[in-house]
Amino acid sequence: MKPVFMTYTKKDLINLAVCMVLSVFVIPTFITTEYWYTSILIPWLCLALATIGQQIVMGYTGQLALGAAGFMAAGAFAMFNLILRVPDLGFVGSLIVSGLIAAAFGILFGLPSLKVRGIYLMVATLASQFFIIWMIDKFGWFKNYDSSGIITAQDIVILGKPFTTPLAMYFVCLAVTTVLTLLAMNMARGSTGRNWMAVRDMDIAAESMGVSLLRTKVQAFAISAFYCGVAGALFAFCYLKSLEPVAFDIKLSFKILFMCILGGLGTINGAFIGAAFILLFPVLLNAIGNNVFHGAIDATIISSIEQVIFGGLMIIFMIYEPLGMAKLWENIKQKWKTKIPSSTNIKSSLSKKT
């Protein structure tokens, strides 16, 4: 498969075109209920973006990090302050700068990765989670001295036009996520991604080939935090429409970690699959509870069942398919292909026999 445009093969471009048609034309025409935009599509895009960030540092560079929500909080509050204090930057400008601010935190908290690894690094990166949230809570400046604890996010205005309807916000998220996903794919498939994976698979050999561990790891942390920061800003401004540090607690970090693992470590499309699964699964369970059992099962039991099933799935995936749902999908496609050989294959196998 030769790349046709940038690093994308013909198949990628076709997939991209299909996704774009679906998300730009089909979804807006057929889905009219606000619920789908505000509660499913927008958070899905935001969390998928954050999961790509987690993928870069964990799936590609192999550094066990657990602080995605902390970087998201950094991005969200940076965005709030930038729009408040530097209005000239505009929405897109603020989004990029808040990503960069999150990236600065990423560099700071990525430094331990040079000395510790594995589960110990995970504990070290937890510091980012707690430190950033603590910092925002402690210093009133970040919240513009708001005493209520929950600040309303400013309206999104791009080039003088307000983007306040759910559909408009969905398009903002879609645009940002698409651009950043395409850039992430370029990096992952280019020399940058090869360096990441080399460090993941065998760091001592990577170093002997001239790959600097310091630069590669810190770079991965920075880029990862940038993605999380942008995702956090979108999450706060398009989904929550408010800013509170509690929204970015450790639970969200774990959620993103699960999305990353279930989706498939070291894959970009896995980020979208994982995020969709973790977001949609509770919705599906609730629907089953309401429609099949007509509310006979208590809602708290359903949410407990959800946890049980997530836990079980994590274990099952870790044992049978450590590369997650993206790999599972690949395998299914592969099996499908071998089961139904195309006509040319049949012809060639026939001609071989004769």
Add this chain to the structure above:
Amino acid sequence: MTQERKFKIGKPILEVKNISLSFGGVKAITDTSFDVLEHEVRAIIGPNGAGKSSMLNCINGIYKPQQGTVSFKGKEIPNITPNIMAQMGLSRTFQNLALFKRMSVLDNILVGRKLHTKTNFLEVAFQLPKVKKEEKLNRDRSEEIVSFLEIEDIKDTPVGKLPYGLQKKVELGRALATDSSIILLDEPMAGMNVEEKRDMCRFILKVNDELGTTMVLIEHDMGVVMDISDRVVVLDYGKVIGDGTPDEVRSNQKVIDAYLGVEH
């Protein structure tokens, strides 16, 4: 080794002086010195635990010897790290295979082109024209190495799925891709059958012959070593017990004792 060589053996390119390395109380290498001449095939042999791999790890900067110095290309290098040595033009393979298991053969070899990649991640993200140009150059060189090593048919396979002999080949390919002036090979033929060994010898000699790359190799198979190397250094218990041409080493009484055992 009788025909005229394209690259004449020249001055010392790598000099190891009085290296001593110990792990806690265990002395791995004691006061060892030897040199490697430009464009030669130099072998390091010795019984198990003689300190051969430790020696390579000292040269490459993975281990820090307590004493002694390593000079490369006429310069003494004070703080050796694998990265500095790679940048100076020294590449290596590993005894227990240190490949990037989840990456394809071609990608593994492409990592070897790291030092010939100057573009940064932002340029890669936006795929600027110079990235495409550089990537093409690196890919072409890697493809060349793939066809040189006769592994075209497996170039898109993840390395982890390949048999041992092929993985060894890929590792040689990755070291070659760096275009280094010297390559350290840590047991390139361990665990191979006769045919694979012959292939490997052919590749090592071909690289040395066509590119003039200096080769330092560790090997157990005495026959192989004597056939392909210009000079051999023999280690035993972390000390040099013989150094010279294969014939000199073969007739060295200490070497014979070390290999065959001696009555006490």
